[in-house]
Amino acid sequence: MKELNDYKIKIRSNDDVKNLIRRLNVIEGQVRGVKQMIENDRYCGDVLIQISAINKSLQSLGNYILKEHMKTCVVQEIKKNNLEVIDEVFDLMKKLS
Amino acid sequence: MKELNDYKIKIRSNDDVKNLIRRLNVIEGQVRGVKQMIENDRYCGDVLIQISAINKSLQSLGNYILKEHMKTCVVQEIKKNNLEVIDEVFDLMKKLS
Amino acid sequence: MKELNDYKIKIRSNDDVKNLIRRLNVIEGQVRGVKQMIENDRYCGDVLIQISAINKSLQSLGNYILKEHMKTCVVQEIKKNNLEVIDEVFDLMKKLS
Amino acid sequence: MKELNDYKIKIRSNDDVKNLIRRLNVIEGQVRGVKQMIENDRYCGDVLIQISAINKSLQSLGNYILKEHMKTCVVQEIKKNNLEVIDEVFDLMKKLS
Numbered sequence: 001m002k003e004l005n006d007y008k009i010k011i012r013s014n015d016d017v018k019n020l021i022r023r024l025n026v027i028e029g030q031v032r033g034v035k036q037m038i039e040n041d042r043y044c045g046d047v048l049i050q051i052s053a054i055n056k057s058l059q060s061l062g063n064y065i066l067k068e069h070m071k072t073c074v075v076q077e078i079k080k081n082n083l084e085v086i087d088e089v090f091d092l093m094k095k096l097s
Numbered sequence: 098m099k100e101l102n103d104y105k106i107k108i109r110s111n112d113d114v115k116n117l118i119r120r121l122n123v124i125e126g127q128v129r130g131v132k133q134m135i136e137n138d139r140y141c142g143d144v145l146i147q148i149s150a151i152n153k154s155l156q157s158l159g160n161y162i163l164k165e166h167m168k169t170c171v172v173q174e175i176k177k178n179n180l181e182v183i184d185e186v187f188d189l190m191k192k193l194s
Numbered sequence: 195m196k197e198l199n200d201y202k203i204k205i206r207s208n209d210d211v212k213n214l215i216r217r218l219n220v221i222e223g224q225v226r227g228v229k230q231m232i233e234n235d236r237y238c239g240d241v242l243i244q245i246s247a248i249n250k251s252l253q254s255l256g257n258y259i260l261k262e263h264m265k266t267c268v269v270q271e272i273k274k275n276n277l278e279v280i281d282e283v284f285d286l287m288k289k290l291s
Numbered sequence: 292m293k294e295l296n297d298y299k300i301k302i303r304s305n306d307d308v309k310n311l312i313r314r315l316n317v318i319e320g321q322v323r324g325v326k327q328m329i330e331n332d333r334y335c336g337d338v339l340i341q342i343s344a345i346n347k348s349l350q351s352l353g354n355y356i357l358k359e360h361m362k363t364c365v366v367q368e369i370k371k372n373n374l375e376v377i378d379e380v381f382d383l384m385k386k387l388s
Contacts, residue, residue, distance in 0.1 A: 008139075008142075010138055010139065010140050011138055017136070020135045021135060024131055024135070025132075027128050028125060031121055031124050031128060035118055035122075038121070041106050041108055042105075042107065044166035045170075045185060047162060048159060048166070048193060051155060051158065055159070058148060062149065063381075065145055066141070066145060067377070067378075068141065069145070070380075071374065071377050073141060073142075078369045079370065086362055086365075086366070088142060089361075092142060092149075093388070095145070096148070097387075097388030160284075160288075167280050167283075168277065168280055172277060175269055175273065176272065180269065186264075187261055191257075202337070203332050203333070204335050206329070206332065211329055218325055218329070219326075222326075225315055225322060228315055229312055229315045229316075232311045232315070233308070235300050235301055235302055235303065236299075236300070237299040237301050238357070238359065238360035238364060239299075239360065239364075239383060242353060242386070242387060243386065245349060245387070246383075249350070249353070252345055252349070253346070256343070259342070260335070260339055267334075267335060267336075282336060286340070289339070290342070290343050
């Protein structure tokens with residue numbers, strides 16, 4: 001059982017963790033910024049531009065993680081001949097786009 | 098000057114503000130959830146699924162605001178014959194998609 | 195009955211028709227080009243780049259038609275106070291994105 | 292020179308070629324259908340629904356080719372330790388989404 005789920009953990013370097021947390025903090029701040037805009041009766045157009053900015057931050061983060069995932073876990077699984085990983089990564093790709 | 102920017106404010110009902118803030122709080126919680134996943138060495142695939150869930154929440158919120166915007170501000174501007182609002186709303190649509 | 199469906203026709207200028215047909219001819223040519231690539235055993239990556247080029251042509255055409263639609267039919271319907279047109283145009287937007 | 296570009300050819304089975312050509316023929320027919328709609332002064336909304344249908348056909352074809360590509364060429368290159376193929380496939384993914 002443990003072996004089966006073994007590859008469901010991902011050890012990241014300290015630098016990588018710090019970088020990801022930093023990017024997520026920025027996104028959290030952007031979301032709080034939109035709350036403030038709503039509380040200040042800001043124009044829909046301006047609110048929507050901010051929402052699209054959060055979207056871009058999230059997409060860029062998602063793409064970064066997906067690419068790293070492909071370069072590490074996916075490559076590893078393929079070399080172990082676990083080709084189901086292709087379907088998995090394909091579904092992730094679709095979900096993120 | 099004041100008149101020029103007059104339509105850059107949007108008065109929302111109390112209920113609407115509450116609803117928007119509630120949705121943004123959910124999104125903020127989702128972002129914090131991803132931070133925790135990173136700190137817990139969670140598998141990239143699981144992190145990406147969460148990121149795509151945030152994306153969906155954001156898109157759904159953006160669509161809701163855009164539709165309300167069209168039903169209120171845009172209709173109003175069109176009735177005032179300010180057709181530039183079409184270009185503006187079109188650009189917002191593109192940004193959100 | 196006729197009145198009900200009245201606004202389901204769109205009279206376009208000769209120039210507009212010519213322009214749209216020209217763009218559709220380009221897209222048809224692009225599709226035929228991909229067929230040729232398949233017949234010539236061309237590399238998937240190259241085929242996919244061509245498919246994404248067709249996608250761009252189509253999206254650009256769709257956006258053009260949607261914007262014209264908003265500037266003419268949608269404005270007209272809003273001025274007639276038919277606000278259901280907003281839901282319709284919103285759905286079209288979603289379909290195209 | 293020949294070796295360098297060697298992997299730029301993709302030998303597909305007869306069945307696969309037939310299937311791809313058939314799908315491209317359907318798309319070509321859809322594009323011709325839209326031309327007819329324009330010539331018949333059809334309502335923008337109906338034209339746009341057709342354009343979004345072509346988009347879906349194209350995306351589905353693109354996804355099919357991309358997935359096949361990943362299951363064959365990409366797996367092969369990864370096993371040969373050519374990890375640049377990851378960047379290439381990532382860019383293709385982005386182009387198609």
